[in-house]
């Protein structure tokens with residue numbers, strides 16, 4: 001019986017369309033010969049779309065997205081100097097709105113230093129960890145305000161909101177993932193000596209969930225100390241679980257130490273599978289190199305592998321296709337020649353050819 | 356006419372007393388032969404003191420501190436496993452209370468990669484920047500709360516409070532410092548695309564203050580991007596201005612890329628000079644190596660130089676003494692022998708001898 005994989009594709013702005021095209025190319029090739037029909041519905045959304053239409057994410061589009069199996073997302077965002085677009089609007093009203101509305105509570109970000117990839121660290125060692133970043137709470141809830149704006153008496157607040165419900169599900173997911181890994185270790189990152197209330201909720205939750213996973217070790221690091229370890233001993237990490245803001249910071253830094261965010265993939269996961277999960281490279285839209293075939297599509301391609309792994313729910317066909325993509329990427333990056341300039345499509349082709 | 360430098364000394368816990376002793380040794384030596392009388396009043400405060408007395412920072416001690424010219428602070432904090440002390444209590448009720456009560460609005464943290472010091476980065480380049488971290492607002496205000504604690508319905512919040520008054524004074528200080536430096540460049544670090552209200556206050560303030568300093572350039576980075584640059588191109592930074600939490604994270608990372616927080620000094624500055632400023636190494640109390648003369652006192656010694664520079668207010672005697680300490684540290688670290696084990700006192704003696 002033929003299965004259908006009903007994909008929503010949001011290429012977005014800047015280099016988004018170029019890297020997404022390669023991700024789709026590789027995804028299709030990885031499923032070649034399998035009894036899976038891949039259906040793509042493309043959505044025009046992002047800064048460019050807003051400039052033309054004034055729309056960020058209309059309700060009917062959101063409803064339509066809800067019916068798909070998964071979303072492949074490129075990148076969105078205006079050029080830094082473009083003053084026609086209110087700053088941060090697209091990020092909040094499109095990207096964050098998707099994450100929040102579709103309840104993408106786990107923002108999953110693997111970090112691996114591939115053989116052959118240069119790290120800015122002199123002695124990086126082996127790096128292979130995942131960050132389970134909370135995706136729907138914390139300082140990202142948009143719960144701030146301002147009073148007397150623009151006067152010398154202005155006061156501006158930002159409220160980080162953390163719930164037992166929201167924290168527990170991501171902590172349990174982190175332990176579950178750790179239990180399936182070799183080293184079986186969870187590190188909670190927070191700043192509980194200062195952010196007492198949120199911090200204690202996270203700490204207590206980790207202690208409680210840890211009891212359900214006796215085979216998984218856990219420890220704790222303040223976020224400042226965690227950034228130190230990311231450059232002095234990144235090999236110490238296996239699974240990091242942390243809040244939305246700390247996760248944002250740590251995963252960009254992790255991307256940098258593993259050779260650049262051109263390789264960093266991510267999944268925004270709806271754990272209940274009540275809505276489609278969304279897969280996107282960690283990098284942004286890089287307007288400066290857009291349309292020039294200069295972007296590295298590897299992060300987008302690895303995001304497609306995360307997508308297959310997630311939608312397959314352990315189905316052998318999908319799991320094998322995801323594993324093949326990862327192996328092809330591994331082989332490709334291992335033999336990349338320093339200084340060699342390959343186009344975006346050329347890299348996509350090379351990875352597809354290795355499948 | 357003899358001047359008196361009336362110092363409060365808070366050695367604290369762990370390695371605090373050892374490194375502070377060396378800082379005082381070097382400070383005294385640097386003023387040797389000058390017409391300055393150095394008076395020291397030592398205060399017993401910290402985790403150990405709390406265990407003995409139940410006191411964190413009594414009002415009469417705080418009043419007494421207010422009368423001093425400056426505070427030299429070692430490090431405080433219980434051993435991680437010590438469950439007798441409520442976690443974070445000493446940090447909040449002593450360290451943060453001092454910073455907040457004495458209105459230490461600028462937390463000044465220089466980052467310099469000295470010749471001869473190993474960086475974890477393969478190609479660190481020249482690193483010489485300062486971070487002007489806001490010290491009395493932001494997510495550090497202790498303005499959170501929790502509801503239904505310990506139940507599945509718990510909600511915990513943390514409120515970041517930012518005021519025009521608080522932001523403007525540190526931004527102006529950052530521009531003032533930048534205007535006296537060679538490269539004259541300020542980088543604001545925030546996350547204004549997500550933390551809109553606080554972020555816009557910071558951005559608007561930087562634009563307004565920048566107009567007063569036409570000779571100073573400025574740019575902006577999201578905090579996640581800033582961590583990337585700290586490992587891929589730290590040389591791009593001259594003066595970073597940022598909030599309390601981002602500043603905490605960035606300065607630990609900066610300490611790591613410049614060879615370890617054993618070298619990172621800081622000043623908690625009261626800009627009005629209405630209360631004493633406080634100078635402390637960025638590192639913690641490191642209970643695991645306490646009392647063994649294994650700690651590097653360099654960060655404490657450099658903090659003493661920042662102290663002299665600040666209390667002297669440009670007075671040539673103090674400025675020269677501060678410069679001599681910095682030069683002595685520079686010379687000492689340049690000729691450190693890899694793998695050589697010097698005691699804490701030995702390093703202090705060596706630096707003092709170079710003055």
Ligand SMILES: CC(C)[C@H](C(=O)O)[C@@H](O)C(=O)O
Nearest residue numbers: 091095096248282548549579
């Ligand atoms: C664009 C921005 C809102 C986003 C975030 O902060 O989550 C990005 O930095 C990321 O990490 O995906």
Ligand SMILES: CC(C)[C@H](C(=O)O)[C@@H](O)C(=O)O
Nearest residue numbers: 193194224446450451603637
């Ligand atoms: C101990 C802690 C409260 C403190 C902070 O977060 O400011 C420390 O990390 C620092 O950077 O001085």
